[in-house]
Amino acid sequence: MYDLLGKLRVVEAASFIASPTAGLYLAQMGAEVIRVDQIGGGPDFKRWPLADNGASFAWEGLNKGKKSVALDLSRPEGRELLVALATAPGDDGGVFLTNFPVGGFLAHEHLVKRRADLITVRIMGQADGRTAFDHTVNSAIGIPNLTGPVGHEGAPVNHVLPAWDLLTGAYSAFALLAAERHRRDTGQGQEVRIPLSDVGIATIANLGQVAEVLHTGVSRQRYGNALYGSFGRDFVTGDGKRLMIMALTTRQWAGLIKTLGIGDAVARIEAAQGVAFATYEGARFDHRDALFALVEAAFATRQAGELCAAFDANGCCWGPYKTTVEAASDPAMVTQNPIFSSIAQPSEMTYPVAGSMATLPQSQRLTPVRAPYLGEHSDEILADVLGLGSGEIGRLHDAGVVASA
């Protein structure tokens, strides 16, 4: 955590991955993020993976450092409290992050009647209000048809990383700060709608792939593990270690050839084909079959330890293939990585959690704060933000409208 965002207060009523990551990133940069959930938990409160005590590792990972208010949102009085929190006054408040439906009781047109300069950042499935999740966005833009081993054609391969949720979450945190900067300059708030499906197709277009297929008229074929348009693929060393190798720049290409000692053989291909691999990465892709064979053969004669050291010495880009257990157990990646700190979480486990993904060498990195227990801050927030007295808060508890941890 870093304290960059002053006293910025964001009220988050959201579930799943995209919206909570946006709130997480804001909290880790110092914003006060108040997550409001249904009493008993929203639809993401028991998302797998789970701890022995039933707590969700996912939920507690995505909600670290936030405050939690638990309300009965099925009742008008609970809904009114959420609306009051989202639209509470103060220069640093009035920022609302949600994935609730565009037209429901949290519609911006209703909320703005309570606070004219409100900023609502609304993460949606599709722009017309229909549902979409990460995997349905991914299938609809064609990624699964391009993923997976050559020969597996006709059977799409889903991704396992929810890339569209994650990208949407980070982009939403960005868009929220852009809207808040605008409000600081002009006094004007507004709604910012970010549909997952638009993030998906816009990204494919930004990468040039809409232009590509409108130009060629055909979709790319599957290239298996090979990187399209440059040099990249997995190779196996003589002692059975699999490495991902990439050579996108002239320097990386030169380092790869030098490390593997395949300069003469590569030069023969260049002479025969009339190409120069060093200066045009596309040629490395066009002639990948010949190049892959050379690299495979060279890898087979080498041991991973000395090969990786030589790759580093020669400025190559490579990465091991690890299992998740190997990655999580790697001290350099986790326990000795300054972005991680070991803290106790609501799962009743103490384990390394990640703080801000950015490192600010001139600022002090603060220890990550655990996720809240559901409703842990209900009373504090109702008193501090809405100014409710203890009698009124007690009445709300008795009525079952508010719950505490």
Added chain:
Amino acid sequence: MYDLLGKLRVVEAASFIASPTAGLYLAQMGAEVIRVDQIGGGPDFKRWPLADNGASFAWEGLNKGKKSVALDLSRPEGRELLVALATAPGDDGGVFLTNFPVGGFLAHEHLVKRRADLITVRIMGQADGRTAFDHTVNSAIGIPNLTGPVGHEGAPVNHVLPAWDLLTGAYSAFALLAAERHRRDTGQGQEVRIPLSDVGIATIANLGQVAEVLHTGVSRQRYGNALYGSFGRDFVTGDGKRLMIMALTTRQWAGLIKTLGIGDAVARIEAAQGVAFATYEGARFDHRDALFALVEAAFATRQAGELCAAFDANGCCWGPYKTTVEAASDPAMVTQNPIFSSIAQPSEMTYPVAGSMATLPQSQRLTPVRAPYLGEHSDEILADVLGLGSGEIGRLHDAGVVASA
């Protein structure tokens, strides 16, 4: 494009995907983004896919709406001009976005001598300065081992979407605005370092997957196209259409059962197994084999057209599997999608390009601006930002330090 970011001026010296997307998002929210490239283009200037005239669809997709300055960065005089641009005065300037090495001539410790409140957002491979690209980050955290068809174990499957580049880009745009907000409040700039490898492992941790494997001691198995921990997979209709189906919420689950008419069969599984699928999504995953068989059989009796209409009517979450050509040719996704506009690009093609992925109903969406020609704004920027006279600019051209389009 929207005009939220006032006159914020960002100087970008960067290549590949992550950094340029950060600059793109900023430009699409109204910032003036000045991209500085080596004369002739940086290492990403010819990234595939390419147009007939050799222009990169990727480059022109990622650099829309930016200004372009072309300098000879191999020479001290060219480097000095880049440093001068990055550190030029003005309240809305002094924000520098780069993926140049942490210790080179663009080291923050050098730059800050020229402008004390400079913000440098530096996208890195690994935190220690070693190289990493999207695919080597992905392999090192274990995703390829979890991706792909069951039975393909032992052979990792790389993703084809550069998810880590994209997430890093969006997060960097967010972190840049967070640092700039802090500077507005305190007057203090600083360096913000965002290593791809930290984004990768922190994200896996945020999703609960580091805790999961530290707890269980084993990595997840491959689940093919099935969504871990809930109900989701691809199914094929009687007329041969493949759909991605997800049922994460109680409502979506109820809608799926109703649409497919499998309520009785599902109830028998619940009775036999002593579970309630409607209220616990994890049970839908535990008993997925039985449920998948029911859904497969029901799909086989239905035609896609009426089935999808029924899914929509019943609040289900589904998506088609499309090829990239089908997605790019879908009017609802592209030509009739308000985020797209058809404009002429440096590739000499006119095609639909995406503007801001966010939609702001209360703000005017401005037409996307094409990517620049390399060096198109060299003279304008050197005059406006650095105050150079035409004689000096002419001398720099003659010396080969500056080039124009």
